[in-house]
Amino acid sequence: MKDLLKWIDDIGINNIIWVTDLDLTVLDSHKDPNQVRAPDGFEETCRRLDAATQDRFFIITGRELSYVNTVFPGTPFKASTEYHNVARWDPSQPPVELNPQPQWSLIDDKIEAVIRRWWPDDFKVREKPFMRSIHYTHAPALQDENTKKQAQMALEQILIDYEHLTGQKLTNIDGGQVFDIAPAGSSKEKAYQDIMDMMMQKHPGRDLVPIYFGDSPGDLDAVPVVNAHGGAFISVGSDPKVTRVADFRLDNTAMCRKVFKKASFLHPKQTRTANYTSAPAGPDIG
Known part of the structure; x- marks a missing residue:
């Protein structure tokens, strides 16, 4: 965890595109999804991260948007939901349906x-x-x-x-x-690529570094997008299919939330416009 936080701090939290999955990444499992809520203080942590990254905090999830709203009742976070079939990129605007609903x-x-x-x-x-x-x-x-x-x-x-x-x-x-x-075409890869395209269009000439937190094989198709832009994939949990491709590894959701909290208090660094060094390979457990 310390290596990950140092890597983020070296880049500068204000130079990060911070993207995360939800279930079993930052949220603990629950038999009834209607009962899932963000742990105490975590919604505020995510709001601080959105501010620290200068409006570049995003959620990518297979869950529906109503689930995201239930988990975070006080904040309409930017989110791609249902494997990028519904997206809310602007909290002040209605969500966008990206595909026809199946019959x-x-x-x-x-x-x-x-x-x-x-x-x-x-x-x-x-x-x-x-x-x-x-x-x-x-x-x-x-x-x-x-x-x-x-x-x-x-x-x-x-x-x-x-x-x-x-x-x-x-x-x-x-x-x-x-x-x-x-x-068909529903994927977290497409979701992350759309986020990258939006950020590059909004911030031309910036060296923005993408990171993604995920726990399952369903998260892995976002990894090539992260890697292509010199970012880092952070695995949560112990699934070997996931941990073996991770740049950093976190044991569980509690540790992941701790990283979010500590990172949300990091101070900004100089705006990056030059080439940056990609994430180091290898485990970062604990």
């Missing part, structure tokens, strides 16, 4: 038939405007990789048939614990 009525029953085959009887698909989220960690049978592949293939066939019927292509994103069915 869920055509496939919900078919998805439910797959669920009845492999998931417990009481399992419920989480329905979002642009997504259907199916947590496969709730299905003991899917701990077997072959069974998991069968379930994925069954869902994929539903999506193929849907595309033939409507012309809209859907994709099944494996987020590490959940299958997220969403419009």
Whole structure:
């Protein structure tokens, strides 16, 4: 953690584009997503970070925008939600829908038939405007990789048939614990690239350094964008698929929130316009 904070301070908090995932990155898990709230003081920490980074604090999440608003009831943070299907870039303006909403009525029953085959009887698909989220960690049978592949293939066939019927292509994103069915092209990579494009247009000639905090394989498609601009990916938790590509590693959500808090009090440095040194490789645990 100290190495990460030093790296941020050396660059200057005012030269950072600060982007984070939410669940299991800065928020602890909860069986009922409607009960999730930011821990005491964390919303204020994020407001300070937004000020310290000069309005460059962003959230990228697979959750819906209403979830973000529930977690942070007092602040309309800039956010890309539902794997970049709905975005709020300007808190003073309505959110923007970036893709057509799928015609869920055509496939919900078919998805439910797959669920009845492999998931417990009481399992419920989480329905979002642009997504259907199916947590496969709730299905003991899917701990077997072959069974998991069968379930994925069954869902994929539903999506193929849907595309033939409507012309809209859907994709099944494996987020590490959940299958997220969403419009094709839904990704955190596109979300981060759009953020970079906006920042470069808004601040021409600036050397702004992107960082991204994430915990799951669903976060990894944002990493190439971060790397391409000399930034750093910070993993949270112990998933080896995630930690092995991280520039810095944090053990858990509490440690991540601690980094956010300490960084929010860092003093600005000189505005960077020259080339900067990319993040060092290797672990930073603790």
